[in-house]
Amino acid sequence: MDNVTPTPPADFRIIPRDQHSISRRQISQSALRVLYRLHEAGHAAYLVGGAVRDVLVGLAPKDFDVATDATPEQVKALFRNCRLIGRRFRLAHVVFGREIIEVATFRANVDDGSGDREVHDGGRLLRDNVYGTVEDDAIRRDFTANALYYAIADFSVRDYVGGFEDVENRVLRLIGDPDTRYREDPVRMLRAVRLAAKLGFTIEPGTAEPLPRLAGLLGEAAPARLFEECLKMFLSGHAVASFEALERHGLLAALFPETAAALKSNRSGALRTMVLAGLRSTDARVAADEPVSPAFLFATLLWPAYCRAMIKLQAEGVQPVDAQRRAADRVTLHQLSTVALPRRFSLPMQEIWLLQARFPQRQRKRVTRMLSHPRFRAAFDFLVLRQAASEGHSEDVAFWDEAQRDPDHAIALYPADEDGGESPAPRRRRRRRRTATAE
Template identity: 70%
Template sequence: MPTHRHDAEPLIIPRDAHNVSRREISANALKVLYKLHNAGYEAYLVGGAVRDLLVDGHPKDFDIACNATPEQVKHLFRNCRLIGRRFRLAHVVFGRDIIEVATFRGNEDDGSGDRHVGQDGRVVRDNIYGTVDDDAWRRDFTANALYYSIADFSIRDDVNGFEDIRNRVLRLIGDPVTRYREDPVRMLRAVRLAAKLGFTIEPDTAAPIPELAPLLADVSPARLYEETKKMFLAGHAVASFEGLERYDLLRWLFPGTAKALARNANGSLRRMLMQGLANTDVRVRNGDSVAPYFLFAVLMWPEFCLEFGRLAHGGMGVPDAQRRAADRVVVQQLSRVAIPRRDTLPMQEVWLMQERLRTRQRRRVSRLLTHPRFRAAYDFLQLRLSASEEHRADVDFWTQAQQLPADALDAMLANGNERAKRKDR
């Protein structure tokens, strides 16, 4: 637990004792901070931005906490809109750049606030305002509870977060069981942040996760979709997946995948999945785009293979078994993670095209080469090589087919078909 007590004096880290610089802070965030400060409000850069700057990262989002109410913030900024029901927030809009401004949150409701907690302990609505000290103790992890002051450029630390960041430790504020019950998604955030930052999850913070993992079953599938994208599309997919396995969270997020990997004795499906995640991380680091449908095709392929094998073993023909397997996998997964149709449909196309990539008939080859999903299906086929060398001939063929002029490709197919006929005689 943090060495600071709730009633202890905060640690103030002066400008010359930390590495956070205004040069690394968004110009629009600085505008909002200075305007709040000049209007007489207490205003801080807070949360992930401060954390990332301290670990020499490059924050994408710059959030602000202050003692102005959302309505007061809106009065101060013409380019402001108020959002949220559970947490009332102000968004100050600069074109595509949005600076989120939150009022310091408190714990004690004097009757003027708006807070509602469900019977299961989950916070449904929480709009009680307090002091910066109250706000710090309300945050999830100590690393996210540091406040950069625009008044004197110091960092305020109420929860020993500065030391935890130096020690690369991720620690929950308060009792871990209570905090996870308040919001089960914190378990996923712990894994994601540890993977992103290269931090170790502090033992007391990690210990309850496997036992409380079933709470994720009650989280909305739409919210889990957003968390999944953050986890796997930000350049640390491999470490995130390993964290999900380590803390027994995978079977509550992707139950079919967890089941299929457990049954795959030779580990080939896991090798392919991990290679796909590693490729995704490389693309993100290189600034290349990653299609979410391809990521989900990789994550759910083990379950598709298991379901297809079961149906085919039961006597169903290959095309029908593949289509049925693809549909079943999607339907079952949607009960956990609300993957939109814009991702599930092309994902299924990539799966079903794998069988078609075994063809050598000239007309079908030509059609496949012009198919809008061909490149993704070909990349997926290449990925399958990490699971089995049996796909080598198909990969070599389609690699060559893309490079040959049409007449040369026709000649190659004609020669190949002729050889096949002679072999059959």
């Protein structure tokens, strides 16, 4: 099935240098080198996409992408530090140390019969390597805000789809028919939520309307790709806004089905409070340029599912320790069918959950073992998050906070017997002196 080329919602517009805020000082030197070399070789050369959008809204871009009429092979001929990548979407990567400038050839939104454009029966785009003009390239991009072109030739911004006005109005709008565009690539639904959260944009009603209706299409996306999209969504400093948008637009149940079910059945709202507290903490760490572990992130997002699974197992007569392990395995296994969580993250996530049951235990040997556990600090931070939803954890938090500074003092303050109950500190047994005998 061929896709119909979407009609641009606005006339072509050139915004001259004195009417926009983009300066070459805001563009990486590597990107400028690529732009100038392409231009000097007689090719059209534009900075495009997120970098243009971010500068216009006052953000500092992390990546700089270039669009050109040069084919990937022509780009490679101009740059010795270039490698060609991709099959579904062929690109040139120009490498400058740790920085990579991605260079894409203008794409057309038609099938020319060459086999370089392939669309699944459901509308999903499998291959897209039919080249075209800059106008063709603009109308096949996803959102109008991402279809702005900064021209190195005259430092103007070229707008083919009304994106400049949408950026000024803080509106996120899909180019073309939303149903068709989401079916081409269901992950665009998550991109809509993520970009709106990051930029503080409102999703245009026509772009937002199909989201709950087409949410099930996310099941067709590769689980590994959804994992990467989750990292972008929740580890970029806008986790709370992204989570709330997933709920609002009916996408949470498609991405985290068991978590969504647990939150719906939790009448007190404590589980949702705890999840939001964790995501708020994640945003604060990102803002402070502190590391955030994906294992801790997913431990937070899937905690409601784990709690619900554990309660069900215990109600079926499974002993608590077994219920904890089986619940952890069950939730992880079920989630893997949607989001491919690598073992290097899923195993620490489970350890964070399972260690929660050990915090009420305050015997000296257990405290010592717990403090030396490689996942202790993450588990303790998780306990602190749980306190945000339930004051019942305050005594445990106080004890383990003290134990990290002075274990002996903490144990003396909170002595406990082997059953976990309060008991006096054990008395030292006096050794009997043996009577010396004459030889």
